[in-house]
Amino acid sequence: MSDVMHRTCAVRPVPRGGRWARACGALTFATVGLLFAIGMPMAPAMAQTAPDTMAARVEACTPCHGNRGEGTSDVYFPRLAGKPSGYLYNQLLAFRSGRRKYPPMNYLLEFLPNAYLQEMADYFADQRPAQPDPAPITVSDDILQRGEALATGGDSAAQVPACASCHGAELTGMEPGIPGLLGLRPNYVSAQLGAWRYGTRTATSPDCMQPVAAKLTEADVTAVAAYLATLPAPENAAPLPKGSYALPFPCGSAPN
Amino acid sequence: MRPMLPQLVIISALAFTAPAVKAQSNTSNTGGDIVARGEYLARVGDCIACHTAPEGQPFAGGRAMQTPFGALYTSNITPDPVTGIGRWTADDFYTTMHTGRFPSGGLLYPAMPFASYTKVTRADSDAIFAYLKSIPPVRQKNRSHDLHFPYDNRELILGWRTLFFREGEFKSDPAKSPEWNRGAYLVDGLGHCGMCHSPINALGGSSQADAFKGGLIPMQNWYAPSLTSNREAGLGDWSLKDITDLLQAGASKRGVVFGPMAEVVHNSLQYLTDEDARAMAVYLKGIAEASPKAPPASSLPGSESSLLISLGKTVYDARCAGCHGVNGEGRPPHWPPLANNQSIDMPSAVNPIRMVLNGGYPPGTRGNPRPYGMPPFAGLLSDNEIAAVVSYIRTSWGNRGMPVSAREANELRAAPLD
Numbered sequence: 001m002s003d004v005m006h007r008t009c010a011v012r013p014v015p016r017g018g019r020w021a022r023a024c025g026a027l028t029f030a031t032v033g034l035l036f037a038i039g040m041p042m043a044p045a046m047a048q049t050a051p052d053t054m055a056a057r058v059e060a061c062t063p064c065h066g067n068r069g070e071g072t073s074d075v076y077f078p079r080l081a082g083k084p085s086g087y088l089y090n091q092l093l094a095f096r097s098g099r100r101k102y103p104p105m106n107y108l109l110e111f112l113p114n115a116y117l118q119e120m121a122d123y124f125a126d127q128r129p130a131q132p133d134p135a136p137i138t139v140s141d142d143i144l145q146r147g148e149a150l151a152t153g154g155d156s157a158a159q160v161p162a163c164a165s166c167h168g169a170e171l172t173g174m175e176p177g178i179p180g181l182l183g184l185r186p187n188y189v190s191a192q193l194g195a196w197r198y199g200t201r202t203a204t205s206p207d208c209m210q211p212v213a214a215k216l217t218e219a220d221v222t223a224v225a226a227y228l229a230t231l232p233a234p235e236n237a238a239p240l241p242k243g244s245y246a247l248p249f250p251c252g253s254a255p256n
Numbered sequence: 257m258r259p260m261l262p263q264l265v266i267i268s269a270l271a272f273t274a275p276a277v278k279a280q281s282n283t284s285n286t287g288g289d290i291v292a293r294g295e296y297l298a299r300v301g302d303c304i305a306c307h308t309a310p311e312g313q314p315f316a317g318g319r320a321m322q323t324p325f326g327a328l329y330t331s332n333i334t335p336d337p338v339t340g341i342g343r344w345t346a347d348d349f350y351t352t353m354h355t356g357r358f359p360s361g362g363l364l365y366p367a368m369p370f371a372s373y374t375k376v377t378r379a380d381s382d383a384i385f386a387y388l389k390s391i392p393p394v395r396q397k398n399r400s401h402d403l404h405f406p407y408d409n410r411e412l413i414l415g416w417r418t419l420f421f422r423e424g425e426f427k428s429d430p431a432k433s434p435e436w437n438r439g440a441y442l443v444d445g446l447g448h449c450g451m452c453h454s455p456i457n458a459l460g461g462s463s464q465a466d467a468f469k470g471g472l473i474p475m476q477n478w479y480a481p482s483l484t485s486n487r488e489a490g491l492g493d494w495s496l497k498d499i500t501d502l503l504q505a506g507a508s509k510r511g512v513v514f515g516p517m518a519e520v521v522h523n524s525l526q527y528l529t530d531e532d533a534r535a536m537a538v539y540l541k542g543i544a545e546a547s548p549k550a551p552p553a554s555s556l557p558g559s560e561s562s563l564l565i566s567l568g569k570t571v572y573d574a575r576c577a578g579c580h581g582v583n584g585e586g587r588p589p590h591w592p593p594l595a596n597n598q599s600i601d602m603p604s605a606v607n608p609i610r611m612v613l614n615g616g617y618p619p620g621t622r623g624n625p626r627p628y629g630m631p632p633f634a635g636l637l638s639d640n641e642i643a644a645v646v647s648y649i650r651t652s653w654g655n656r657g658m659p660v661s662a663r664e665a666n667e668l669r670a671a672p673l674d
Contacts, residue, residue: 048587049588050579050587050590050591057626057628057629058629059579059630059631060615060616060628060629060631061629062631063631063632063636097311098310099311103673103674104614104615104634104673107614107632107673108615108616108629110518110519110674111519111617111618111619111620112620112627113620113625116625116626119626
């Protein structure tokens with residue numbers, strides 16, 4: 001095979017040049033069985049057609065995100081269920097264009113039309129699987145208190161607005177574009193805040209998360225991520241309706 | 257470093273037939289619909305795929321094309337007079353399409369598929385030009401190519417041209433039907449199918465005799481199967497309806513498109529008129545050679561491969577049968593059959609391995625706007641399990657491919673995903 005590999009010829013564009021970023025071999029999938037446990041009739045006598053449902057259409061996503069978008073054991077694979085559909089749609093657009101990078105997803109979405117991405121977003125936004133149990137506390141009380149202060153009150157000296165001022169008093173987010181911050185694991189939250197600090201994640205301009213993340217120290221990131229993960233799910237985890245509260249400054253992805 | 261010539265003759269390769277003079281298209285360019293016709297033809301030529309950067313303005317160029325010799329950046333072909341082709345005449349444009357030379361006489365890199373576009377008629381070239389003149393101009397300077405020495409010297413393109421480029425418009429074959437000829441004009445010309453579907457000989461170009469015999473696309477590690485051999489993607493025993501479904505919708509009862517072919521369907525072939533899709537199908541069916549299936553020849557020792565295949569069956573029944581059926585019958589067209597599917601058991605195992613590693617969605621098209629997807633298994637299965645399941649599907653239910661090794665599966669984990 002290697003001699004074939006070294007042949008030279010027509011090369012079509014390779015725009016992003018991406019690789020499986022986060023070593024795919026390292027991913028863990030304790031919930032793999034789930035996908036296949038949904039029991040499809042086996043060995044049909046005559047060719048059947050695939051079920052005409054969204055659940056069947058998003059089976060390419062569920063090994064990583066869970067059957068109903070509840071997340072999997074991999075700490076970097078986010079929960080999708082119940083997030084505002086406008087937010088999820090914005091993320092799917094960003095993955096499709098390569099603005100937000102995760103090569104396995106960039107590849108899956110590359111040739112899917114907007115209307116269909118909207119349907120996928122709606123599907124996961126409408127799911128209501130149970131919220132995960134709060135994570136066991138692994139950091140000191142001081143760190144947790146710092147996290148709580150940032151989330152609920154901000155740090156005016158450092159010009160960091162409270163996370164709750166945008167993500168909602170209950171941190172459940174707001175339609176159409178502000179995601180809730182509950183049910184996410186600390187590793188994922190830290191990775192996303194890091195991505196904003198280093199410019200690898202951006203949102204539609206004005207990208208209001210960027211100045212927030214830029215003003216956080218490494219220690220702040222650890223603290224707020226740890227704090228968020230300890231919060232129990234509120235009774236109603238649904239995002240608030242559009243316009244429920246005013247944002248401290250404008251967000252391009254969340255027109256008010 | 258190897259000798260200069262083989263390395264120079266980089267990029268593109270298309271098969272040619274004899275130089276010809278007679279134009280294929282009789283369509284005249286009078287009347288107001290020349291722009292609409294040009295838009296259609298530009299889609300058939302898939303100009304937008306190469307000439308648009310991700311999140312960039314259509315046709316403003318700047319898309320990187322990675323080659324083993326460095327990166328090429330496509331040109332701005334919007335009508336901006338300073339940075340685009342706004343000052344070009346229809347003659348200049350035809351010269352570039354037909355001869356692979358800039359209006360100044362300089363040589364284009366064959367990454368621009370002029371070796372195919374040379375077959376395009378003057379009338380069709382003029383229509384594409386009229387369309388490009390009608391789109392919004394974008395002021396964006398061309399980015400200079402980033403090729404390693406000595407490939408940055410355009411004079412070296414002469415060597416490639418001598419070996420592989422035959423200038424000349426399409427010449428129809430009077431012994432064949434008008435439909436066949438229309439198909440040939442589109443497939444060999446604007447469609448530039450041979451740019452991917454030709455094997456690459458030692459010199460890095462495709463020779464005429466090898467037209468459409470398939471080849472591995474370097475840097476991308478996808479195998480573009482032969483369009484002539486029925487052991488690969490030759491369509492000799494496909495119905496015309498299955499071929500047009502594959503081309504226009506991206507999914508058919510016989511198989512689906514993925515990887516680079518998904519892009520071709522998404523940007524280009526889904527827009528074909530029913531008549532042109534049928535013409536292509538007639539031609540593609542016509543060029544398929546009747547080649548009998550070779551008996552399987554295992555490259556692994558017998559006992560090793562039977563262990564592999566029994567592990568493969570276990571993996572398959574647990575992970576794949578839900579969609580592809582216990583007997584590989586699938587639920588066509590959305591969950592494609594794996595039994596009696598040439599694309600699984602053809603000699604190169606690159607595509608089925610990559611399919612299992614990366615999963616995929618066929619392109620969303622007018623004919624299939626809500627496609628079904630397959631999950632990526634790279635994170636779910638070990639190299640050994642991937643090799644086992646791919647070996648199993650290549651050798652079961654009447655498929656007659658060869659088993660693959662864990663090393664082959666492992667190597668393709670590093671293949672780029674775009």
